[in-house]
Amino acid sequence: MKYLSPFLFTVSVLVSSTALKAETLWIAAEGGVYRSELNEQSGELSVPELAAAFDSGSFLAIHPHLDVLYASYRDDSGAGYASLVPSGDAGRLQLQSVQRVSSGNAHLSVSENGRLLAGAHYGEGVNYVLELEADGAISDRWTRLVQSGSGPERPQTQARPHWVTFAKKDSLLHSVDLGTDEIWTYGVGKTANSVQLLHKVKFPAGTGPRHMALVPGSNTAYVSGELNLDVNTFFYDEQSGRFSPLQYISTVEDPFPDKQISLSEIQVHPNGRYVYTAVRGLDLIVTYSVDPQTGLLSLVERKDARVHWPRNFTVSASGKWLIVAGQRSHELRVFEIDPGSGELSPTESRIELQSPVCVRAWDRI
Template sequence: MVDTTSGRAFIGSFTSAGGRGIIAATVDAGTGALSPTGATDALADPSYLALAPTATGPVLYAVSEATEGAVAAFDIGGAAPSPLGDPVPVGGAGPTHLAVHGRRLLTANYGSGSVSVLPLADDGSVGAAEAVLPHQGSGPDADRQLGPHAHQVVPAPGGRWVLAVDLGTDSVHVYARDPGTGGLVRHGETALRPGTGPRHLAFHPAGSHVYVLNELEPTLTVCRWDAATGGLDPVGETPVLPDGAAGPAYPSEVVVAPDGRYLWVANRGHDSIAVLALDPDGERAVLRTTVPCGGHWPRDLALDPAGRRLYAANERSGNVSWFTIEPGTGTPRWAGSLDAPAASCVIFT
């Protein structure tokens, strides 16, 4: 057994590209360094992870980003995650993201362009998919937008709403929570600029704004969010790369500081972390600088629970790098790295 009272991290990776599956690690409180304690490859290509509390302790969930997509639950009481039952099909292809919403597990299925809803038992185990909600539409990019590609699903603060980002349709879908069943009901869809290819979003800590990161154009779309009505209203765009940046870039993740002063963006191709300053209202984002990501092809960014360090999962260089954040500027400063082949995400207890 490991000391579960200390800080822990879990790293997802692509087993089809040489990854170890899900790596468990301890987190040094003083330096932020990650030290692996074990790994499991019981699930193929666990590219994204989520944690949730249960009556018997926290449970780790992972997608299997395969043609026949699945999810699995893991006990994390030991040195390595241990499966809680067999993987459960999600009824969609290529799930790239998942989130826990009450007593439901939600997945964004990139390949089939849908959102799946799966029930959770008291012990955290996953039941068969009870709903698969298909998206409709396309975008102008003939290579990437011939149909819908749901890339992320995020519960809004308060739990009443769920937002699903669709790269293929250049839109964000809003779902309402059904108070009777706990499932999802379609509520609305917000169109973004055609061809931008929205990938992920993050909420401002005040809950007043949403920042949508675009993959097909290196920009961030700022939206006002109305938690009373479930309304999402785009109000502006800002670049996440400096003028004249060389080569194509494919932004992957956006993270907002707990105090709402900054946000950070991972730029694949440019292999950088962009630092954007937010105004006091959260309505305007301005690119301040970019720093190297500590590897190649940063697929994911994550803050530690204290919000003092930023971690980048660099897929193609096979490592997770960590950075201390300068309080006055929001600039990440490289502090260390852990080898993690085909790393795709990192989360913390």
């Protein structure tokens, strides 16, 4: 474990005091977007139902104010972005709009004001920023942000943006680039063509940063290092949009030369006290506790994910359950979260679904 100088931080407690009886899960998998209900008392998942059919989609996002769900989108005609709205049939969604771009499989983020949609395109080395209409539909007004550079590892032959998010009341856009070992930070105005690069911050060579958990109301951010298997802790100065490294901590006990091992998702528990990340190949969920004064992490446990290739997971809004998607074992499983320690206990709740790649706990639509 390597530490750099600590900073004080505060965390907003996000857990609702009112436990939900059921919570809607949205899942991107082969064939489109699926819907399942999580029983908040038992942790049981209902059999997933196809809500919107298309060839495939890799990530989901939701409008902050409207009943509109966004998905990366691919069909016989090409790839891009889709907005989905309730169809009138219970649990079903219909296409509201589709915007084609040159590639699909993007990680998505919607601005807090609901005016912009951003997508990170790993294969193409670009981010797209698209304007949204008043009803949430995706417009044809967009800009293409090309990133450049490389790193020492085999997947780092080019820039590979893997994650984006808006910040500072939508005036900033952060893009985590696996290929260049950097976070690219852009300034954002009211339109898509207003976006301009401000600065970049570098990770240790070969980190392969994948996803970030930017904690609302705090000055701490956590990034999963897909290639070197580290979780990276940063002090985040929202005013300037700059990141300063605090800590690099490995998810595994010993170095593993097997290149089939990699990190995927990373999330902070709604109470801000625990951080979770997934290790593909070893098929683990790793839990860390967060020091409330410094934001630094301490290992709590490494738990068998009980799925093969945990591509994605989510923590329920209540903070009681963690749902993990096994892309290669074609299933989702549920763990109960100990509120006092953050430790995970497996349940018998399991559903089958072909190649799930994104699961989100939004009790909406």
